[in-house]
Amino acid sequence: MKKLSEFKNKGKAKVINVKGDKALRILEMGITPGSVLEVIRAAPLGFPIEVKIRGYSLSLRESEAECIEIEQGV
């Protein structure tokens, strides 16, 4: 299990857990445990990253990506 902020590759990953003080908003945006997200690209300087979830794209800063625990290789 890894944090999304440590996930350096593009590609898909399964959401395991969402923790921390920003968890509620992240969950509400559809990044729920069990869902599959896809890292599309990183902005200049490494963050934010663009993530595809439930058919739409959103951008996450490092501090938000840290709240998301994932499992690779889905």
Next chain:
Amino acid sequence: MQHISTIALVGNPNTGKSTLFNAITGLKQKIANYPGVTVEKKVGFTTIKGEKVRVVDLPGTYSLNPKQPDEKIAYEVLAGKYEHEPAPDLAIVMIDASNLDRNLYLATQVMDLGIPVVIALSMIDVAGERGIEINSKKISKRLGVPVVPIIAKNAGEAEKVIQYIAENEITAPGALAWNPGEDLERAVQFIIEKWIKKETDIPERAWKIEALRFLGNDHAINEIPDLEKQHALRNVVEEARNKLDESGKNYAAEEVLRRYDFIEKCTSSSVIASDDVSDNLSDKIDEYVTHKYFGPVIFSGILLLMFQAIFSWAEPFMNLIDLTFIEAGNWVAQNLPGGMLNDLMVEGVIAGLGGVVIFLPQIMFLFFFISILEGTGYMARAAFVMDGFMTRIGLHGRSVVPLMSGFACAIPGIMATRTIENWRDRLITIMVLPFMACSARLPVYALMIAAFIPDTSILGIITLQGITFFGLYIFGIVMAILSALVIKQFFSSKEQSPFIMELPAYKMPKWSSVANNVYDRGKVFVIEAGRIILAISVILWFLASFPNVDVPDSLTSGQTAEYPGAETISQAQLEASYKLEHSYAGQFGHLIEPAIEPLGFDWKIGIGLITSFAAREVMVGTLNTIYSVEDEGEEALSLQKKLQRDVNEATGEPVYSVWTALSLMVFFALAMQCMSTIAIVRRETNSWKWPAIMFTYMTGLAYLCSLIVYQAGTSL
């Protein structure tokens, strides 16, 4: 049809909610701020079966569990606990069909409120193009609320929603239709019994969603001002959370998971998505537009084009406005009886009105471009690309466009900060934006540089004058960055709300929305900021015109030694100069002379500092009057010479040196010398507190820096 007097329009950002609102209400809209906050309130009217119905366009939100002021207002209005707005009798939820799950999340929350709900399902055509087939009848059945599909491309589709409301009896859906499960329901009941029933007066229909809000969001508890009550509520909520915990449920996640489970059930049989559901065109565009290296380059290019266009397109209009108001002033001056009233009309009111209208071309052009960038979805990409750079200096990816607009003028720039959703980021951007070297500073810089900076060339093509000019621009940017870093420290990190930004699919902008937006911004500026600007104009006119002293004979009979180069000065010019010196503004200039002397300024500049509060470039005009510069055509040159030749009577030293000029330019780079900025900051922050802080800190900083420049410079 049941009786409906107020309809609330709810939806995620980027769903085309404003387009629907405009279509329903036409131009019968009112825009203002909600009291005490900076959230804009849009109200319009429509007719249902001959009756006038009020439509409130609530701020776009992803959730009714609010984390930001605008979301909070959306929630409170819907729950019927917002004191400045009547509770709606019906809610229209705008749903983007191409992004169904996340949009339905908000819909399930609105359905918990105990008011009739109609879902307007937009962009089914866009969804279709992306390979998503949606059966709106099935969704409607599963959700238990009516769903009206709207084809975004076709005009008149919005009418279908209103038509549906007129023709059907719509009942409120039952609360918690999404099946929260036993444990969560028990927690909700517990909070209702132990707290909401006893301690709040919110309508019973909203009890459940209010309980859920406390359960999932500490922010909602912390907001309660009475600490004792807050403590009691926290105990209740903790107990409910513990019980959930015991049954293996996470209090924050449980509600969200259950809602999404319900949504998936609703959409699973009613949405057919082709295997590869992706917006290929958007993805391809984004490969370049948000690329590590190309991204910033493309963004710079777009900005450059945009500001070049604003400058060159707005200028003819501004000249025309300027000319019109001068002509109007002349006409009034000649055709109305002379005297004080005439002066007030011409120099106070008409000049003041001109000073308001002159901003319109730049504001409208800027918002024309911003609306297009927002409408296409590019603005979110620009923010994505720039965010890494901007967060390092305490700002936001969306701060870039407003800050760059500040180089033209701070007014449209500050208005453009409303594209930044987060209040804290928006406020910091507003507070540092006036450091950007706006075009009104140019005449002052040009005059001072031409008069006192030697035209020595360095490295062939670059001159000392050019370097000074460039240096002043860089100085403004550096001070903005430093100030942002400092102001950031005053906000606790708790106040940093999440930056989870949607990158919507690219689409063609809606031209009607662009036109509406441009019109709205112009109107808001003229009506709300214009009043303040006009009032200050009249006050400044008064200060510069009163007391209306008689000019002594000695002055008119050739006694002109005080004014070097006075041989060519006409009678009228001398009188104007004398009157200004003896006006309140003039007296004030003398009064503050001891305070500004350490900066290298004399009373003449002191007068200019006051009058230039109307607009920075007025400084040049004021110096013209004081030095009785005659010929308007050659004013720059002759004023320049007079400044160079001006001698302090007591010491015989020249009044101005290189260091005076540098000190004055530094002062103008930093000081809050612009009433229109004050007026627009008042409007955009909805309080006098922030403009007051802005004025104090900027002018204080200006004083300090000018002091250092002049004192260090002259002691060398």
